[in-house]
Amino acid sequence: MDATTQRAPRPLGLLAELTHRCPLGCPYCSNPLALEGRSDELNTQTWARVFREAAALGVLQVHLSGGEPGARRDLVEITQAAHDAGLYTNLITSAVGITAATLGKLSDAGLDHVQISIQDNEPGTADHIAGYKGAYARKTALAAEVVRLKLPLTVNAVMHRANIEHVEDMVVLALKLGAKRVEIAHVQYYGWALKNRAQLMPTREQVDRAVKSVEALRLRHHGQIVIDAVVPDYYARFPKACVGGWGRRSLNVTPSGKVLPCHAAESIPSLTFWNVREHSLADIWDNSPAFLAFRGTDWMQEPCRTCPKREQDFGGCRCQAFALTGDARAADPVCHLSPHHARLAELAEAREDAAYDYRR
Amino acid sequence: MSISPDAKPKLPRGVRLLHNEAQGGWVLLAPERVFKADAIAVEIVKRCTGEATVNEIVDDLAKTFNAPRERIMTDVSAMIGGLVDKQLIEV
Numbered sequence: 001m002d003a004t005t006q007r008a009p010r011p012l013g014l015l016a017e018l019t020h021r022c023p024l025g026c027p028y029c030s031n032p033l034a035l036e037g038r039s040d041e042l043n044t045q046t047w048a049r050v051f052r053e054a055a056a057l058g059v060l061q062v063h064l065s066g067g068e069p070g071a072r073r074d075l076v077e078i079t080q081a082a083h084d085a086g087l088y089t090n091l092i093t094s095a096v097g098i099t100a101a102t103l104g105k106l107s108d109a110g111l112d113h114v115q116i117s118i119q120d121n122e123p124g125t126a127d128h129i130a131g132y133k134g135a136y137a138r139k140t141a142l143a144a145e146v147v148r149l150k151l152p153l154t155v156n157a158v159m160h161r162a163n164i165e166h167v168e169d170m171v172v173l174a175l176k177l178g179a180k181r182v183e184i185a186h187v188q189y190y191g192w193a194l195k196n197r198a199q200l201m202p203t204r205e206q207v208d209r210a211v212k213s214v215e216a217l218r219l220r221h222h223g224q225i226v227i228d229a230v231v232p233d234y235y236a237r238f239p240k241a242c243v244g245g246w247g248r249r250s251l252n253v254t255p256s257g258k259v260l261p262c263h264a265a266e267s268i269p270s271l272t273f274w275n276v277r278e279h280s281l282a283d284i285w286d287n288s289p290a291f292l293a294f295r296g297t298d299w300m301q302e303p304c305r306t307c308p309k310r311e312q313d314f315g316g317c318r319c320q321a322f323a324l325t326g327d328a329r330a331a332d333p334v335c336h337l338s339p340h341h342a343r344l345a346e347l348a349e350a351r352e353d354a355a356y357d358y359r360r
Numbered sequence: 361m362s363i364s365p366d367a368k369p370k371l372p373r374g375v376r377l378l379h380n381e382a383q384g385g386w387v388l389l390a391p392e393r394v395f396k397a398d399a400i401a402v403e404i405v406k407r408c409t410g411e412a413t414v415n416e417i418v419d420d421l422a423k424t425f426n427a428p429r430e431r432i433m434t435d436v437s438a439m440i441g442g443l444v445d446k447q448l449i450e451v
Contacts, residue, residue: 010382012394058382060389088376088389113374113391152374152391180374180447181391228392 008286008295010058013250014087015263016047018064018078020255021071023096025131026119027356028158028200029192031067032266040256044074046276048081050253053281059251061088067255070097076105083110090115092156095142096135103142107149114146115154115183120162121169129162131358140177147178154181159210159232160200161351167213175225182225184214186232190264190319192359198352207235234348238309239316239332246294246318251285259284261291264319268328294318294328301329303337363414363440365433367451370410375448377405390448404439408449414440 020035042050051062062082069075070093082089090113091098091106098106103114116139120126123136130136146153155174159167167184174182186207189197202210214229221227231240243250243262252260257276265271274288285291293299297310304315315321316332324333324347325340333340363369371377375390377397386397388405397405403424407417418436422429443449 012383055380056382058380060378060380060383060387060394061392086378086380088378090391112376112389115391150373152372154391 008291009248011054011249011251011285012058012060014051014054014059014062015250015252016050016062016064016078016082017066017252017254017263018047018069018072018075019067022066022068022094022359023071023132024068024094024135025358025360026129026158027131027193027196027358028160028187029359030188030190030264031359032191032264033195035067036255041072042253042255042257042276044077044081046257047078048085050257050276050281051082051085051087053276055085055087057282057285059087061090063090063092065092068094068097070094070102076102076109079106079111080109083112088112093117093142094130094135095139096132098142100142100145103145103149107151111151113152113154115156116143116146117156117158118170118173119158121166121173125163129356131356131360143177143179152181153177153179154183155179156183156185158185158187159202160187161202161206162200164202164206164210167210168217171217171221171225171227175221180225182227184210184227184229186210186230188230188233188264190267190323192357194323195357197347198350199354199356201234201348201351202232203351204235204348207232233317233320233334234344236334237336239313239320239334241313242317242319242332245314247285247291248295248314251281251291259288259290261294262317262319265290267319268322270328299329303335304331307337361441361444363437363444363451365415365418366413368410368413369408369417369440369444369449369451371405371408372447372450377402388448390446395448400435401439404436405443405449408440 079089089111092115095116118139119129126136127133157170171182187193187200218227247261252263258273272289274284300315304310316334318328321330321332322328331338333344377388379386386402388395388397418433421432440449
């Protein structure tokens with residue numbers, strides 16, 4: 001039972017949620033229902049310490065995210081601190097709130113890579129999904145600035161029923177903007193997104209077409225752009241190895257300093273999270289109850305416990321298992337071996353063309 | 361791809377060679393990608409500054425490691441060619 005008898009694996013990536021504040025209102029937001037406020041946010045010095053501790057722990061890449069990280073006035077100082085700690089720095093932004101001047105300063109501070117989310121391939125529908133008028137224009141403008149500074153650009157496209165038919169157009173748009181990489185990320189139903197599941201869920205036919213389309217696009221644009229696709233869960237037969245396995249490859253620090261094994265982990269009420277204000281990152285990684293809870297395979301029950309794939313998918317996503325079965329130790333119902341698997345198809349059928357519940 | 365001896369290879373923006381003790385040595389980092397770099401790769405990539413030509417890099421390595429130039433040229437060309445294909449080096 002004791003996961004500490006063996007030395008825990010070293011993490012490679014740190015998701016630094018600098019703030020939960022965000023100008024957009026995306027209905028598929030995967031942040032928790034209750035957001036942390038500005039007054040609880042970690043200050044610049046604490047983030048700098050967290051980055052130094054992360055590098056010492058083995059972290060190589062830091063993802064500066066949110067909310068919208070541009071809402072932090074000290075984003076340049078924070079980026080500089082991450083760079084000085086010896087980390088590869090990746091900015092994950094909506095582009096709203098990052099000016100060309102700020103981007104120049106971030107570039108000088110050692111920023112290595114920029115990821116911009118784009119909600120659709122047309123301004124009207126993109127702004128409608130984001131719940132922010134003029135967002136699309138700001139995104140394409142910032143993308144041009146990223147390319148002008150010769151920073152590598154990734155376009156992140158979150159796909160759902162309203163835009164899933166535009167997969168090809170999104171890849172063409174990413175190419176036109178000069179991106180070297182595009183993420184076709186089907187909505188994951190956690191946090192706020194769960195509220196909008198019926199409005200966002202694509203049909204099986206749409207998903208099948210999108211998957212085929214991505215395969216064809218990969219062949220057509222080989223060498224021009226890397227297309228990474230996150231498979232839509234509800235129509236899959238095997239679960240994803242969520243975050244590469246619990247407490248194995250990555251960790252997440254919330255705006256107020258709580259350290260989570262994955263960014264939806266607070267949806268599991270039985271977990272206890274430690275905070276960087278009280279513990280070092282290494283202590284949290286090795287010893288905090290939340291990280292020990294599902295690290296390795298000892299926590300598993302059937303059908304996972306004896307499954308030959310248990311070291312590959314680690315039983316799938318703990319948050320999804322809890323959300324759909326009420327038991328965080330259950331197999332992710334995405335797995336066809338889960339007794340709850342049939343329920344997923346029922347939930348996916350519960351589509352409704354109602355207005356989005358925007359994150360406000 | 362095959363690399364001209366006069367080419368001046370360098371790491372593009374967004375690709376960095378980093379040392380991390382806890383991960384056991386040197387790694388080459390690119391957007392969402394991590395490659396472990398062995399001792400030979402490190403010596404080659406460190407010299408890809410955009411100023412030295414492949415010829416000069418090979419000369420330097422032959423001298424530093426007291427090894428036959430021809431063999432080093434073969435190794436360096438193959439490695440840089442492979443890294444160019446992965447967009448980790450530009451020439």
